[in-house]
Amino acid sequence: MAGFFKKIFSFGKKEVVEERIDETAPLPPIKWDALEALKPAAGQAVPEFLKREEPRPEAEAAPPPPVEPEAPPAPQPAPIEEAKPAQIIPPGPDIQPEPAPVEEPKPEPTPTIPPEPEIQTEPAPVEELQPPKFETAAEEPAPEEIPAAPVIPEPVPAPELQEIPEPEPQRPEIAPSQPEKRPEPAPVEMPAPPAEAPSTAPEPAAPPAEIAPPIRQPAPVETQPIFDEIAPEPQAVPQPEPKPAPGKVTVTKKVEQKAEPQKAPEPAPKRSWFQRMKEGLARSSRELSGNIAGVFTKRKLDEDTLQDLEDVLIRADLGMETALRITDSLAASRYGKDVSETEVRAIMAAEVEKVLTHVALPLELDLSHKPHVILVVGVNGTGKTTTIGKLAAKLTDGGLAVMLAAGDTFRAAAIEQLKIWGERTKSPVIASKLGADAAGLAYDAFEQAKQAGSDVLIIDTAGRLQNKAELMAELEKIVRVLGKLDPEAPHTVLQTVDATTGQNALNQVEIFRNVAGVNGLVMTKLDGTARGGILVAIAAKHKLPVYFIGVGEQVDDLEPFSASEFAKAIAGVA
Numbered sequence: 221m222a223g224f225f226k227k228i229f230s231f232g233k234k235e236v237v238e239e240r241i242d243e244t245a246p247l248p249p250i251k252w253d254a255l256e257a258l259k260p261a262a263g264q265a266v267p268e269f270l271k272r273e274e275p276r277p278e279a280e281a282a283p284p285p286p287v288e289p290e291a292p293p294a295p296q297p298a299p300i301e302e303a304k305p306a307q308i309i310p311p312g313p314d315i316q317p318e319p320a321p322v323e324e325p326k327p328e329p330t331p332t333i334p335p336e337p338e339i340q341t342e343p344a345p346v347e348e349l350q351p352p353k354f355e356t357a358a359e360e361p362a363p364e365e366i367p368a369a370p371v372i373p374e375p376v377p378a379p380e381l382q383e384i385p386e387p388e389p390q391r392p393e394i395a396p397s398q399p400e401k402r403p404e405p406a407p408v409e410m411p412a413p414p415a416e417a418p419s420t421a422p423e424p425a426a427p428p429a430e431i432a433p434p435i436r437q438p439a440p441v442e443t444q445p446i447f448d449e450i451a452p453e454p455q456a457v458p459q460p461e462p463k464p465a466p467g468k469v470t471v472t473k474k475v476e477q478k479a480e481p482q483k484a485p486e487p488a489p490k491r492s493w494f495q496r497m498k499e500g501l502a503r504s505s506r507e508l509s510g511n512i513a514g515v516f517t518k519r520k521l522d523e524d525t526l527q528d529l530e531d532v533l534i535r536a537d538l539g540m541e542t543a544l545r546i547t548d549s550l551a552a553s554r555y556g557k558d559v560s561e562t563e564v565r566a567i568m569a570a571e572v573e574k575v576l577t578h579v580a581l582p583l584e585l586d587l588s589h590k591p592h593v594i595l596v597v598g599v600n601g602t603g604k605t606t607t608i609g610k611l612a613a614k615l616t617d618g619g620l621a622v623m624l625a626a627g628d629t630f631r632a633a634a635i636e637q638l639k640i641w642g643e644r645t646k647s648p649v650i651a652s653k654l655g656a657d658a659a660g661l662a663y664d665a666f667e668q669a670k671q672a673g674s675d676v677l678i679i680d681t682a683g684r685l686q687n688k689a690e691l692m693a694e695l696e697k698i699v700r701v702l703g704k705l706d707p708e709a710p711h712t713v714l715q716t717v718d719a720t721t722g723q724n725a726l727n728q729v730e731i732f733r734n735v736a737g738v739n740g741l742v743m744t745k746l747d748g749t750a751r752g753g754i755l756v757a758i759a760a761k762h763k764l765p766v767y768f769i770g771v772g773e774q775v776d777d778l779e780p781f782s783a784s785e786f787a788k789a790i791a792g793v794a
């Protein structure tokens with residue numbers, strides 16, 4: 221029968237020499253001492269086995285054909301070989317140890333330690349041939365296998381995924397590569413962790429320290445750049461936003477800027493004041509023209525026609541005097557003849573202008589008075605405060621120093637409103653507590669205006685016409701105290717008249733003229749009223765100068781009064 225063959229491995233040549241042994245010869249006694257001595261060194265013999273086993277996972281074709289088939293113990297030495305290199309050559313055992321890493325992956329590096337003790341115990345009995353191979357095996361296989369192991373490049377991508385979920389994602393990546401090596405289904409996933417575990421295990425050993433770092437280093441290195449890439453992206457996104465975001469700040473500025481120029485945004489400046497007045501008087505004009513047209517459609521100019529026309533003019537608030545002037549003028553030139561609506565409106569415009577011409581005067585200020593005092597009176601709501609603001613704007617725009625006095629001490633809103641106008645026109649405002657003596661305030665304001673060298677002092681007043689006696693007493697007192705500082709003060713007494721009040725405006729002018737000595741009018745709210753004709757009636761009756769007309773609430777909506785333009789506008793003559 222076949223006898224035992226003693227195998228002799230020559231280093232590097234991979235040759236086997238077989239020597240036949242006599243089976244009948246007595247076996248030599250076992251040298252236990254020698255075996256014990258071999259145990260510690262046995263760990264070094266493993267490298268040779270690693271050569272055989274390592275090629276299996278990585279390259280199965282590599283292993284030498286003669287050795288594997290003949291040596292049945294090969295399967296056993298495999299684990300033994302792993303144990304030995306674990307101490308000296310960590311890379312070898314790290315890659316091969318299969319069972320140990322399977323358990324380790326979950327707890328991470330710690331499980332790598334247990335496999336070592338088990339391996340160390342087993343190698344002892346098997347290694348007789350290993351002692352001489354320690355050095356060679358350790359030198360040759362370890363360096364070659366470690367760098368050659370494609371496992372290193374694989375973990376590289378793994379760390380990228382790990383960056384987010386940490387080490388776990390690496391396993392799924394490594395797993396697919398190893399399952400091919402190991403046909404078993406269950407371990408397919410498990411093998412992945414072993415690859416990591418071995419890498420960590422060798423580190424504790426001194427020599428593998430060099431190998432381990434390359435595996436770990438790539439991971440953090442790659443992860444960091446990824447984080448950097450991710451980090452800049454979110455930062456880059458917000459950066460562009462802040463640029464438009466400042467949009468938020470600019471909006472606030474725009475709003476603030478518009479708050480001041482509210483004066484400018486008026487649509488009025490685009491249109492002439494006459495256009496605005498004409499539009500404002502359109503209701504009055506349309507009504508008047510329509511009524512006139514109805515009178516002269518089918519009839520010749522006779523007494524009945526003239527009477528109907530007179531009624532129409534009176535209903536338009538032009539007043540009896542003005543109505544008679546118009547009918548008399550028309551009858552003088554066109555009596556008994558056919559008369560068109562256009563002819564009637566032309567004659568009306570001409571007569572209205574005649575009435576208004578002597579009242580359409582510009583406001584003259586005697587600046588020899590320091591200041592020229594303007595007392596503004598009128599019924600509540602007729603536009604006193606607003607007119608004061610508009611007028612102050614005109615005067616300051618003309619370079620005059622203006623001071624305002626909040627003489628309407630009965631209404632807090634009136635005081636605040638005047639302060640606003642003071643801010644808009646950059647005019648100082650003299651005000652006192654609510655309910656204070658209006659005359660006292662007017663006196664103080666006059667003194668302060670003198671001291672300040674103001675050119676004009678405009679004093680606002682209350683207009684509580686419902687308490688006529690008290691109002692009259694207050695206005696008289698104001699005029700009296702102002703006269704103490706300047707006998708000619710107030711130099712101008714303006715009354716604001718609300719055009720929308722109709723015939724009642726005639727009575728208002730009568731009252732304030734007698735009490736406060738009104739010597740000028742400002743017709744307000746001529747925009748959008750159908751009763752603009754009252755201005756003609758007031759002018760005809762009181763013959764007071766009309767300095768301005770108000771055609772809106774904005775600062776520029778105060779226009780010098782023009783008789784011809786007003787007459788044409790109300791008569792509907794282009």
Ligand SMILES: Nc1nc2c(ncn2[C@@H]2O[C@H](COP(=O)(O)OP(=O)(O)OP(=O)(O)O)[C@@H](O)[C@H]2O)c(=O)[nH]1
Pocket residue numbers: 598599600601602603604605606607628631634681682683716744745746747769770771772773777
């Ligand atoms: N449409 C239009 N409104 C005007 C005009 N003048 C003034 N108003 C408005 O009329 C209202 C009353 O104006 P004020 O200036 O407060 O009148 P006031 O006489 O001072 O009233 P009191 O402070 O109560 O005495 C305000 O809403 C003004 O904006 C104008 O010419 N046209």
